[in-house]
Structures are given as C-alpha cells and as structure tokens.
Amino acid sequence: MDSQLSGGFLKHTLFPPSNFIPSSITLSNGINVSHNAIGVVEITPPKADKAIVVSSGIHGDETAPIELVDDLVSSILDEAFRPTTRLLFIIAHPDAIHAHTRFIEENLNRLFAVKNPVRNKECELANELQAQVQTFFAKGCEEPWHFDLHSAIRASKHYMFGVVPASSKATDVRPLVGFLKASHMDAVMLSRTPSSTFSWYSAEKFGAMAATFEMGRVARLYENDMGEFVPLREALVALMCSEALPAPSSEKGFSSYKVTRTITKTDDAFNLAFSDDAANFTYFAEGEELAEENGTVFSAIAGGEAVVFPNSKVAIGQRAALLVQPFEPDLSEPLYVNVEREPGPIAYSANHSRSLS
Numbered sequence: 001m002d003s004q005l006s007g008g009f010l011k012h013t014l015f016p017p018s019n020f021i022p023s024s025i026t027l028s029n030g031i032n033v034s035h036n037a038i039g040v041v042e043i044t045p046p047k048a049d050k051a052i053v054v055s056s057g058i059h060g061d062e063t064a065p066i067e068l069v070d071d072l073v074s075s076i077l078d079e080a081f082r083p084t085t086r087l088l089f090i091i092a093h094p095d096a097i098h099a100h101t102r103f104i105e106e107n108l109n110r111l112f113a114v115k116n117p118v119r120n121k122e123c124e125l126a127n128e129l130q131a132q133v134q135t136f137f138a139k140g141c142e143e144p145w146h147f148d149l150h151s152a153i154r155a156s157k158h159y160m161f162g163v164v165p166a167s168s169k170a171t172d173v174r175p176l177v178g179f180l181k182a183s184h185m186d187a188v189m190l191s192r193t194p195s196s197t198f199s200w201y202s203a204e205k206f207g208a209m210a211a212t213f214e215m216g217r218v219a220r221l222y223e224n225d226m227g228e229f230v231p232l233r234e235a236l237v238a239l240m241c242s243e244a245l246p247a248p249s250s251e252k253g254f255s256s257y258k259v260t261r262t263i264t265k266t267d268d269a270f271n272l273a274f275s276d277d278a279a280n281f282t283y284f285a286e287g288e289e290l291a292e293e294n295g296t297v298f299s300a301i302a303g304g305e306a307v308v309f310p311n312s313k314v315a316i317g318q319r320a321a322l323l324v325q326p327f328e329p330d331l332s333e334p335l336y337v338n339v340e341r342e343p344g345p346i347a348y349s350a351n352h353s354r355s356l357s
C-alpha cells in the first residue's frame, strides 16, 4: 500500500512525514483506502448502504478510542473483514495526544457550531474536520452515521454510555439506541439543547445517527484494557459489514435518560452543592439542593434528578451541569431527540429547522 500507512494509522498520525500528500490504493478485495489527510482515512467499497464516521482523539488524553480506530483501520488494510459501508476514520488531535492532554489551548469538542476564525490549533483542526465530514457525507446518499469516541474523565454510575445530541432534523434514532445496546453500552442520554460538539455537527448538519460515546476511564496510550471494548468493536464491525448486530448483554441492564435541565454558571459566586468530582449519574431526590448562585438555589425537581458532567469551574456563561431523569421511550414508535422539547415520537422542530437553515 501506501507505504505511509503500512506502519499503522496511529503511528503515521503521530509521526507524519513533513511531505505528506493524500494518496489512495485499492485492496485485492476491491476496497478503496484513501489517506485524505494526516489523521483521516476513508474507506470506499464498490457498493455501500451506510456512510459511517468513526472519530477518536478529539481529546488527546482519551486514548482507548484511538487504539480502537487504529486497530479497525489495520484490520481493513489486512483484509480481516470487508466493509459494505463507506467509512471515515479520524484520529483528531496528534499534538494533544503527544502532550497527554485533553487539549492544548481550547476544547476542540466545543468548536463545531461554526467555521472558526483560526486563533489556535484546535480551531484549525475543527475547520478541517468539518470539511472532511461534509465532503464525506456529500459524496453519496447512504444513511449517515457518526460515532465520536471518548473516554470518561470522571467516575460514572454507568461505565459506558452514549450521548445523543438534540437536533432540528427529524432523525428517528431507534437504530442508534439499538446499536448502543448491541455494543453492550450501559446507558443512553438523550439531549435537549443544541451543543457545539462533533457528533452534534453531524446530527444537525446532515441528519446523521450520531452519538458521543463516553467509555471507561482515561489512561495512557497502550495502557488501556482493550478487552472492555470488544463488544463495541464487534458491533462496529457488524454494522460496517451490514451484518446482524450482536445480541444485547444478557448480564447487564440498559438505562435510558432524558436531559431535563442545563445549569449554567452566570457569576463567579456559583457553587455546586456537591463535590466537583461526583460520579456521573449521581442521583438527587426531589427538593435536594444541587447548586446555588447569589441566593438563587437550584433543587432537584419532582421525580428527582441525576447529575451529569458537573463542573463549577467552567467560564461564566458555560454549562456547569446537566440534569437528567430516567426515560423509557416507546420503541414501537419513532424516537426523535428534539430541541427544547421532550424526546419522543413527534419531531417538533422538523419544520422549524427549515426556516433556520
């Protein structure tokens, strides 16, 4: 092949030649492998029924997903399996991976709302990734999917969970929920407000079945227990090969949540009523205090609420916590993840979106 990829996708991404130029080859099984950019490999079979983005390394210290993506690309190059879907594999932020850090200057996963003025490396990367994904989805009319793979940076009552962004597109996400179950994830969280994450970008701009996966715990490269990711890998390969998905786990349950509220910090006086390192999905009974800011107290609403991604140290105007409640969707009906409305069988914002875009 492409001698550039023969040493591995991750190695090339971390130690690219100074004279990189895009190249492509066709494997003996008819699969085209195109090395579009440093950290971006595109797979094109002769015929495809889905177009799937699998991204990793948006946060440089979340390394298990990076190893998984590297392994999947190697397996395709070795012809260990033959995809029947178009694929775009991404290892996003080599500088942050080298530095063992989440980001260098700015959180890359907040930079997908607009084309960014280039004030730092993350802005440059976000613009490049937006362009790669746009070109990838524009090439065909297959069903668009996007898995943006992350590792959790805090303890969680659910070890592996998917966050489905709210979007104004009428995308029935039941197949995505089915995939999360097939990959033996522990939970799904259906969002309520638009965000500026990579998975939101694909959901909002292209109507993709998109989710951010929060998995396991942060560890150094090659110090991850990749055994934890075997069910996800098997489900991904099945989806990529248009095969039946594995059965859900018979041992562990699967929980569904909807976001009820976002707590936003509006002043330096903001305080959470619990520790910043509280585990994701820590539950608070109705009336229990969650946060306080200049005399305004936030308490859990009727039915209680669980807290996800709490952080009192965010900048003023940013999200300090998400609050969620268990939610059992009726999967005999479509499931839309609506903006500022309940998730459910009615796509409230589908018409609204046309006037927005």
Ligand SMILES: [Zn+2]
Pocket: 058, 059, 062, 150, 151
């Ligand atoms: Zn992350």
